Amino acid sequence: MVVKKPNLETQIGRIKFKNPVLAASGTFGYAREFEKLTDLRRLGGIVTKTLTLKPRLGNAPTRIVETPSGMLNAIGLQNVGAERFIGEKLPYLRKLGVPIVASVMGYSVEEFVSVVEVLDSAKGIDGFELNLSCPNVSYGSRSKDGGVRMFAHEERLVAQVVRAVRKTTGKTVIAKLGPDVSDIGKMARAAEDAGADAVSLINTLVAMVIDVKKRRPVLANKTGGLSGPCIRPIAVRMVWEAAQRVSIPVIGIGGIMNAHDALEFLIAGASAIQVGTAGFVNPNACVEILEGIKRFMLDEKIRSAAELVGILNA
Amino acid sequence: MYRERCLVKDNKKVAPGHYRLTLVSSRIAKAARPGQFVQILCSDSCDPLLPRPFSFLTATARDFSVLYHVVGKGTHLLSQAKAGDSLWVLGPLGNGFTDRGSWIVDRGSKILLVGGGVGIPPLYHLAQALTRGKSKGFARNISVFLGARSKAFLLCEKDFKKLGVRTYAATDDGSKGRRGLVTEAVGEFLERIAHSAERRAEMEGIALYGCGPTPMLKALSVISKKHEVPCEISVEVPMACGFGVCLGCAVKVADARQGVRYAMACTEGPVFGADQIVGE
Numbered sequence: 001m002v003v004k005k006p007n008l009e010t011q012i013g014r015i016k017f018k019n020p021v022l023a024a025s026g027t028f029g030y031a032r033e034f035e036k037l038t039d040l041r042r043l044g045g046i047v048t049k050t051l052t053l054k055p056r057l058g059n060a061p062t063r064i065v066e067t068p069s070g071m072l073n074a075i076g077l078q079n080v081g082a083e084r085f086i087g088e089k090l091p092y093l094r095k096l097g098v099p100i101v102a103s104v105m106g107y108s109v110e111e112f113v114s115v116v117e118v119l120d121s122a123k124g125i126d127g128f129e130l131n132l133s134c135p136n137v138s139y140g141s142r143s144k145d146g147g148v149r150m151f152a153h154e155e156r157l158v159a160q161v162v163r164a165v166r167k168t169t170g171k172t173v174i175a176k177l178g179p180d181v182s183d184i185g186k187m188a189r190a191a192e193d194a195g196a197d198a199v200s201l202i203n204t205l206v207a208m209v210i211d212v213k214k215r216r217p218v219l220a221n222k223t224g225g226l227s228g229p230c231i232r233p234i235a236v237r238m239v240w241e242a243a244q245r246v247s248i249p250v251i252g253i254g255g256i257m258n259a260h261d262a263l264e265f266l267i268a269g270a271s272a273i274q275v276g277t278a279g280f281v282n283p284n285a286c287v288e289i290l291e292g293i294k295r296f297m298l299d300e301k302i303r304s305a306a307e308l309v310g311i312l313n314a
Numbered sequence: 315m316y317r318e319r320c321l322v323k324d325n326k327k328v329a330p331g332h333y334r335l336t337l338v339s340s341r342i343a344k345a346a347r348p349g350q351f352v353q354i355l356c357s358d359s360c361d362p363l364l365p366r367p368f369s370f371l372t373a374t375a376r377d378f379s380v381l382y383h384v385v386g387k388g389t390h391l392l393s394q395a396k397a398g399d400s401l402w403v404l405g406p407l408g409n410g411f412t413d414r415g416s417w418i419v420d421r422g423s424k425i426l427l428v429g430g431g432v433g434i435p436p437l438y439h440l441a442q443a444l445t446r447g448k449s450k451g452f453a454r455n456i457s458v459f460l461g462a463r464s465k466a467f468l469l470c471e472k473d474f475k476k477l478g479v480r481t482y483a484a485t486d487d488g489s490k491g492r493r494g495l496v497t498e499a500v501g502e503f504l505e506r507i508a509h510s511a512e513r514r515a516e517m518e519g520i521a522l523y524g525c526g527p528t529p530m531l532k533a534l535s536v537i538s539k540k541h542e543v544p545c546e547i548s549v550e551v552p553m554a555c556g557f558g559v560c561l562g563c564a565v566k567v568a569d570a571r572q573g574v575r576y577a578m579a580c581t582e583g584p585v586f587g588a589d590q591i592v593g594e
Contacts, residue, residue, distance in 0.1 A: 029559035036315050037404075037557070049561075058576050064552050064562035069360040071554060075561045078576060229360045257360065280555040281355065281363060283317065283404070 006297040007304035008290075010044070010272050012249045013172030013197030015099045015126050017272060019044040020305050021262065021290045024253055024276035025103035025129060025176070026050060026075070027227075030089040031096065037283035042290065045099040047274060048085070050131045052105055053115045055081035060220040065209050070228030070255070071277060072207055074221035077105060077134060082118040094124030101174065105131040109164045120169045127171045130161055130196075133178025133203035135225040152178035152203070155190035166195035174251065177201040177242075179231075184238045185245035192246045200251035200274065201242060202235045228277045229255040236264050243269025243310055257285070259292020266293075269310035315407060315557065316341045322399045323377055325392075329467050332432070333393050334371065336379040342405050346373035348440035349410030349525075349548055349585040352380065353556040355402040356388035365404065366392070367553050369436035369525070369584070371470075381435040381469060407556050408584050411436075411546050414521045415444045418455045423519030427479075428500050428534055430461040430526025434469040436548055437525055445477045453478035457503070461496030461526065465489040496526075497533035504541045517541060524548070524588075535588040545588035549579055556580045566592045 008019035023031070025047040031040055040046070058078025065072050080088065082104075093100045102125045106112035112130065119125055133152035151157040162175050175191035177184060179202040188199045204225025209218045217223070235254020243250045252270030256262050257278045265273045278285040293305070302308060320337040328334045335354075342352065353365035366388045368380035384393050395401060417423035425444065427437040437458065445453045456479040462468040464487045471490075474481050483491025484499050492499055504520070507513045522545035524534040531547045538545030554560040557580060564576035565583060567590045574592060577583065 027559060029561075033558045037317055057574075058561060058564060060566070061564045061576075062552055063564050064554050064560065066362060066364050066552075066554075069363055071364060073554075073560070073562060075564075078561050078564075228363050277363070277554075280560055281365065282402075283555075283557070 006294055006302060008294070010305055012174070012251070012272060013127060015045070015101075015172045017044040017099055019290055020266065020272035021286050021293070022047055022101070022251070022272055022274045023279065023286055024274035025131065027276035027279050030085070030093065032089075032092050034279070034283055038287055040096050041098060042287050043098050044272065044290070045101060046093065046096070047101045047103050047129050048089075048093070049079050050077050050103040050105045050134065051079050051082050051085050051115060051119065052077060053082055053111055053118065055079065055084060062219055063221075065218045065224070067207070067209060067226065067228075068230060070226055070230035072209055072219060072224035072226050073204070074219045074224035076221065082115050086119065086122045090122060090124050099126040100124060101127045101129050101172070103129045103131050103176070105134055109160050112161050113164050113168050116165050116168050120171065125171065127174060127197070128165065128169065129174040129176050129200060130165060131176050131203075132158055132161060133176055135178070135204055135206045135223065150178060152176075152187060153181060155186055158187055158190045159194040162191050162194035162196045172197045174198045174200050176203055178203040179205050179234060179238055184242050188242040188246045188250070192248050196248060198249040198251055198271070199242060199246065200253055202231070202238050202254045205231055205234070227255065229257050229261070231255045232261060236268050239265055239270050240268040240312065256289065257281075259289050259296060262289050262293055263296060263308070266305065266308045267310070267312050269312070271306075271309050315405065316345070317402070317404045318342065319400045320403045322395050322397055322401060324397055325395050328381065329469060331384045332381060332467070332469065333384070334379055334381045335392065335395065336377050337401065337403060338377045339403065340376050342403060343373040343378040344375060346370045346378055346406045347410035348443050349436050350406040350408050351584060352378070352403050352405030353407060354380070354392065356391045362388040362391075364554050365402070365556065367407075367556055367580075369548065370406070370439045371435040372439060372442065381432065383432045404556060408580055409582065411440050411523055411548070411585050413443070417519060417521065418452060421519045423455065423521060424516065425456045426459065426500060426503070426520060426522050427456065428459045428496060428522065428524040428526070428530070430496055430530045431467070432469070433524070433526030433530070433548070433550070434460060437523060438470045438473055440523060441474060441477050441479055445479065450478045454480060456480065457482065459484070459496045459500050461485070461530065463487065495530070495533070497530055497537065500534065501537050504537060504543070508541060517543065522546070531588075535591070538588050546585050547588050547591070548584045549586060549591070550584070551579045553580055568592045
């Protein structure tokens with residue numbers, strides 16, 4: 001048997017992605033920044049920088065610091081806000097002919113609903129990724145209230161947000177989960193039970209770097225989100241755990257730099273993957289990863305990407 | 315903006331811990347403007363992970379160079395690169411300095427370049443661009459103030475002299491030029507003009523350009539404000555991508571149109587008007 005053209009299509013909720021390689025939120029801007037550096041039309045899909053109801057200035061600098069095989073960031077969700085996104089950024093994204101997933105975040109269940117409402121009516125958005133796990137913004141009274149740092153830390157809160165958004169939109173809803181929990185499977189189940197079409201994981205890990213001479217954290221936000229290849233083995237393990245606990249698709253994220261890394265996630269149980277930090281190092285990373293996955297499938301005589309998903313021998 | 319695997323033409327030590335790296339790329343070199351920069355991947359492995367930003371020192375039709383200081387693992391690896399090796403480069407990036415060369419001809423202006431340490435290279439690129447094809451007399455309207463720890467670390471001084479521009483040096487230990495801060499020299503230079511009845515009109519045409527450590531740039535901003543002269547500074551901030559997606563290299567700026575906000579040094583900068591920047 002000779003496989004000439006492997007089938008890379010992957011279905012997540014109502015979205016049919018032509019391949020499983022998506023650009024991750026917060027690392028791809030609004031895609032236009034990449035237009036001279038890669039062929040955006042070849043991407044499986046694009047997840048936007050997280051949008052909030054109102055524009056956000058973001059955190060004070062210093063916002064980033066490099067770590068061994070990774071980086072720490074505390075951008076603080078700097079974004080143009082949902083309305084300006086529709087007016088200024090979406091028209092360009094829509095023209096690419098690639099599914100667009102809007103990453104959204106609110107400070108309350110109601111705000112999640114509001115931002116989805118604003119975006120839901122806009123033509124060109126195929127789905128929503130709920131950023132339940134940004135490590136770099138404070139939730140104000142909420143954190144004092146129950147000591148909750150982010151929605152993704154509690155099953156009850158994950159379920160509340162997903163359920164409320166599910167009622168608001170008929171479009172695909174993906175819950176983005178964070179790694180700083182004791183049982184990722186529980187969180188994934190909570191999202192599934194509340195009506196999510198998929199879960200994506202992992203977001204960055206909350207981490208800290210200290211300037212020993214100043215006895216101060218390097219980041220003005222004190223802590224930040226750790227990303228890059230250093231977190232990959234943790235992400236692979238969590239995707240594997242989550243995939244065993246839910247029947248909805250899992251989207252794997254975490255330090256994917258090349259096709260080999262992406263394949264680990266697919267084999268662990270991810271139906272699709274997202275590429276983030278790698279794009280800072282190589283803006284053409286997504287396309288090269290896609291090419292590498294294709295080559296692997298041809299070499300291994302695998303006809304469709306779906307055949308790879310979750311075939312881990314363990 | 316191009317991403318290319320560039321051939322290393324030369325990588326030569328120019329001062330203790332400082333190297334000049336010349337890379338071959340006609341596309342990047344031809345597009346390079348003074349004050350712009352490139353991102354260079356110092357390693358093909360994941361550690362260090364991110365590219366390092368460097369301002370242009372020179373750019374010809376075929377190649378370009380950067381001058382860097384070995385401060386960590388990335389720049390150490392870079393210092394090991396040899397002619398014939400190749401490195402991933404992204405550039406040119408950002409916005410460069412405003413070319414006010416015509417001011418010298420039209421208004422009899424004086425241009426003051428103020429650089430400290432590895433902030434000096436982009437100013438050399440600027441001086442080169444300003445003086446290209448111009449007379450010796452023209453070059454004398456450009457004054458360069460160079461600051462360093464000591465004589466051995468005073469970068470590009472001879473190169474500036476070859477361009478025919480006036481040079482002033484300041485070192486921390488007094489081993490070359492005046493002892494003290496380079497900005498003190500600039501301050502005194504402007505005070506002399508301000509206090510001279512016959513020279514005061516000269517102030518109208520003065521433009522300042524600066525690149526160096528943050529305290530130096532802050533002092534330069536204060537000087538430019540005092541004498542009401544335009545001043546452009548090139549800032550150095552931690553950066554990941556270099557093309558506006560990571561939003562890491564935030565600089566707090568304020569303007570009448572958009573109010574206070576964070577601008578990205580990689581796309582809106584690294585050159586800003588000194589009056590744009592707001593302290594944290």
